[in-house]
Amino acid sequence: MRSNSRTTAAFIAPAFIFFTLFIIVPTASSVYYSFTSWDGINPYIRFVGLANFKEIFTSARFGNALKNTVLITIFISALENALALGLALLVDNVSRARNFFRAIFYVPVILSGIVSGFIWKIMFNYNFGPINQALQSLGLSALKRDWLGSPAFALASVGVVLIWKGAGYYMVIYLASLQGVPQEVVEASTIDGASSLQRFLRITLPLISGAFTINFTLSLINGLKVFDQVAVMTDGGPGFATETIVYLLYKVGFSEGRQGFGTAVGLVLLFIIMILNWIQQKFLKSREVQL
Amino acid sequence: MKKLLAILLCATLLFSALAGCAGSAAPSPTQAPAAVVDATKAPEATKAPEATAPPAKAADPLEMTFIFADGDEAFKTSMNRVVDGFNAANPDIVIKIQPGDGGAYSEFLKTKDSVGEFPDMMEMRDTAVYVRAGKLAPLADNIKSLFKTTTAFDGKVYTAPFAGENTNGILYNKKYFTEKGLSIPGTWDEFLALCKTIKDLGDMSPLVIGGQDIWHMGFWFHKLYADDVLSSDPDFIKHCYEGTAKFSDERFVKTITDMQELFQYAQDGWTSTPDAQITTFLVGEMSAMMFSGTHMFTQVADADSSFELGWFPVPDRQGVQRLVGGAGIGGLSLSAESAKDPAKQAAFDKFLLYFFEKANYKLFLETMSYLPVTVDAPSVEGTDVYVAVTEAVKTADFLSPMWNGFHGDNELPPDFRNFTYKTTVEVIQGSRTIESATDELQKAWDVAASNFNPVTGTGIAK
Numbered sequence: 001m002r003s004n005s006r007t008t009a010a011f012i013a014p015a016f017i018f019f020t021l022f023i024i025v026p027t028a029s030s031v032y033y034s035f036t037s038w039d040g041i042n043p044y045i046r047f048v049g050l051a052n053f054k055e056i057f058t059s060a061r062f063g064n065a066l067k068n069t070v071l072i073t074i075f076i077s078a079l080e081n082a083l084a085l086g087l088a089l090l091v092d093n094v095s096r097a098r099n100f101f102r103a104i105f106y107v108p109v110i111l112s113g114i115v116s117g118f119i120w121k122i123m124f125n126y127n128f129g130p131i132n133q134a135l136q137s138l139g140l141s142a143l144k145r146d147w148l149g150s151p152a153f154a155l156a157s158v159g160v161v162l163i164w165k166g167a168g169y170y171m172v173i174y175l176a177s178l179q180g181v182p183q184e185v186v187e188a189s190t191i192d193g194a195s196s197l198q199r200f201l202r203i204t205l206p207l208i209s210g211a212f213t214i215n216f217t218l219s220l221i222n223g224l225k226v227f228d229q230v231a232v233m234t235d236g237g238p239g240f241a242t243e244t245i246v247y248l249l250y251k252v253g254f255s256e257g258r259q260g261f262g263t264a265v266g267l268v269l270l271f272i273i274m275i276l277n278w279i280q281q282k283f284l285k286s287r288e289v290q291l
Numbered sequence: 292m293k294k295l296l297a298i299l300l301c302a303t304l305l306f307s308a309l310a311g312c313a314g315s316a317a318p319s320p321t322q323a324p325a326a327v328v329d330a331t332k333a334p335e336a337t338k339a340p341e342a343t344a345p346p347a348k349a350a351d352p353l354e355m356t357f358i359f360a361d362g363d364e365a366f367k368t369s370m371n372r373v374v375d376g377f378n379a380a381n382p383d384i385v386i387k388i389q390p391g392d393g394g395a396y397s398e399f400l401k402t403k404d405s406v407g408e409f410p411d412m413m414e415m416r417d418t419a420v421y422v423r424a425g426k427l428a429p430l431a432d433n434i435k436s437l438f439k440t441t442t443a444f445d446g447k448v449y450t451a452p453f454a455g456e457n458t459n460g461i462l463y464n465k466k467y468f469t470e471k472g473l474s475i476p477g478t479w480d481e482f483l484a485l486c487k488t489i490k491d492l493g494d495m496s497p498l499v500i501g502g503q504d505i506w507h508m509g510f511w512f513h514k515l516y517a518d519d520v521l522s523s524d525p526d527f528i529k530h531c532y533e534g535t536a537k538f539s540d541e542r543f544v545k546t547i548t549d550m551q552e553l554f555q556y557a558q559d560g561w562t563s564t565p566d567a568q569i570t571t572f573l574v575g576e577m578s579a580m581m582f583s584g585t586h587m588f589t590q591v592a593d594a595d596s597s598f599e600l601g602w603f604p605v606p607d608r609q610g611v612q613r614l615v616g617g618a619g620i621g622g623l624s625l626s627a628e629s630a631k632d633p634a635k636q637a638a639f640d641k642f643l644l645y646f647f648e649k650a651n652y653k654l655f656l657e658t659m660s661y662l663p664v665t666v667d668a669p670s671v672e673g674t675d676v677y678v679a680v681t682e683a684v685k686t687a688d689f690l691s692p693m694w695n696g697f698h699g700d701n702e703l704p705p706d707f708r709n710f711t712y713k714t715t716v717e718v719i720q721g722s723r724t725i726e727s728a729t730d731e732l733q734k735a736w737d738v739a740a741s742n743f744n745p746v747t748g749t750g751i752a753k
Contacts, residue, residue, distance in 0.1 A: 126560025
């Protein structure tokens with residue numbers, strides 16, 4: 001028994017050491033930096049107590065970034081999962097070229113956030129982008145919009161890209177779950193006279209609720225840490241219209257020379273994610289059906 | 292046996308991974324190639340390179356890393372050409388250009404510093420920040436003496452300015468102006484009237500603005516800030532640090548309202564137009580004018596060599612010309628770590644002498660349409676627009692760097708300029724009132740000044 005523990009410890013040790021070195025230690029040091037006004041360059045570090053946290057909770061800029069983050073998280077969590085489930089049902093029910101459709105829907109997932117951001121930045125370009133060009137060609141010039149330059153559309157446009165890029169990933173999880181639904185239960189309900197809609201709502205949905213928990217958790221976390229697309233497509237603009245918390249963290253830390261404040265923002269974000277995740281887990285876990 | 296095997300396996304994994312980490316770390320700047328320098332014969336930094344010849348036995352060439360903002364294609368090409376020429380002429384030194392991030396160069400350089408990859412030599416923009424952090428080495432006296440004017444910190448100069456500050460002005464479609472009988476404005480109001488005339492003609496937008504790149508907003512912002520604020524209070528920022536001036540000041544508010552008034556003449560979609568695209572608008576006859584620096588001359592010529600380009604400076608309401616010009620705070624720098632190695636210091640000095648050597652410097656200036664800053668300046672053969680800029684700089688009523696290029700008591704807190712530009716964009720787009728914008732700017736300023744205040748010395752190491 002004792003030798004087993006030692007072997008276990010030996011196997012765990014490398015991961016533990018790496019995790020400690022690259023996650024725990026930086027996190028702990030960021031707690032220290034969050035109480036300073038360090039600019040990230042100068043070795044002179046000044047302790048400012050709780051000033052950074054006070055600023056976070058009183059600054060309109062952080063409030064705006066939090067609002068944008070929450071909006072984009074809700075937007076993508078809802079639509080991304082709806083689209084992913086729709087795609088999974090489609091792929092699950094299609095009898096021909098199933099693998100082809102799976103691959104097509106999954107392709108955006110393998111693109112990096114930066115690459116997808118650049119592609120869509122070109123697509124959304126007001127004067128030369130294919131979207132507005134297409135609208136113009138179809139005689140729908142009135143529908144042309146400055147998709148990334150208008151405060152009314154910029155955040156939604158970024159959200160569309162996130163959904164386009166992420167839906168394929170969640171589709172795979174839904175698909176795996178759909179294929180795990182016992183066919184005998186479905187057949188029994190069919191014999192009992194249940195309609196397709198009833199079968200979906202009463203049989204399929206409860207049985208894939210585990211996938212919902214996973215996907216909503218993942219999309220929640222992804223929504224809260226949106227960065228790549230904002231950095232590439234809008235730089236947080238126009239003005240501050242698409243600035244999210246993670247982007248704010250980056251801008252203040254690296255661009256504005258306020259590493260101390262940036263780490264404080266990071267810690268606040270960590271707590272927000274922990275709390276939201278706990279609430280979500282509580283809610284969704286209670287709805288899961290165990291087979 | 293199994294246990295021993297497991298432990299050995301884990302240990303191997305751990306050490307191999309750690310070895311990988313060690314391999315990725317930046318070499319110590321002081322670890323010069325062994326064969327390069329005999330320290331006892333090391334050249335003094337203040338001597339000319341001829342007097343500081345490299346060591347006699349140099350088995351391997353001395354390697355110097357070099358980073359600059361490579362977003363502008365003409366600048367990148369020019370720098371590559373100079374470095375290639377230098378490397379060919381100096382087989383004992385190899386300057387290695389590393390990719391720079393043109394769009395977010397300041398962040399890029401900070402990141403390189405954070406991960407221990409601060410280059411030996413670099414284009415420096417945030418000079419004051421890096422000087423305070425002790426990251427830069429002062430220029431040798433023989434290098435300083437090359438320039439007509441330099442920027443000193445406590446008597447020491449840390450950057451070799453590439454050229455005079457990039458003078459902004461209106462680049463316009465000369466053919467269109469001639470066809471429509473449009474004339475060069477003598478005052479700001481005449482300029483606005485010109486914009487209105489072009490808008491009413493309906494052929495193209497009066498102005499093209501690359502508002503997606505937030506720094507591009509600085510061209511217009513500085514022009515109006517200089518006319519509205521600096522004209523009556525050159526120390527406005529210092530007074531903000533002292534608390535005797537506020538951003539609700541009517542002159543500052545005027546800057547924002549002037550921006551609002553002006554931007555009605557920008558092309559549709561200006562907030563999502565990158566700076567890299569504005570040349571297309573001008574040569575494609577989608578816009579009649581752009582306000583930018585002289586570096587755009589080359590870009591316009593490259594885009595359409597037959598395009599008839601004109602240039603004029605934009606006056607204020609009384610016709611006074613306040614232009615961006617003179618030597619600025621930025622330029623070429625050597626890292627303080629690299630300067631500890633006499634061979635690297637000597638190589639840097641040698642490179643600067645090569646860069647500013649008349650023939651090389653002339654080529655650089657002509658490519659970039661920049662104005663020289665050296666005492667023994669080359670005679671630059673410029674185009675008509677270049678000559679127009681040269682004349683305007685000579686006769687300008689005031690010459691100064693951009694508002695974010697000041698140092699000392701008027702140095703802006705880091706990135707306050709971008710915060711100002713973004714807030715101004717919100718006002719122009721109508722998503723924020725001027726009052727709320729100035730309130731927000733004041734709040735941001737108060738926080739920034741509590742962390743960094745050159746007037747009181749807060750946040751500056753003694």
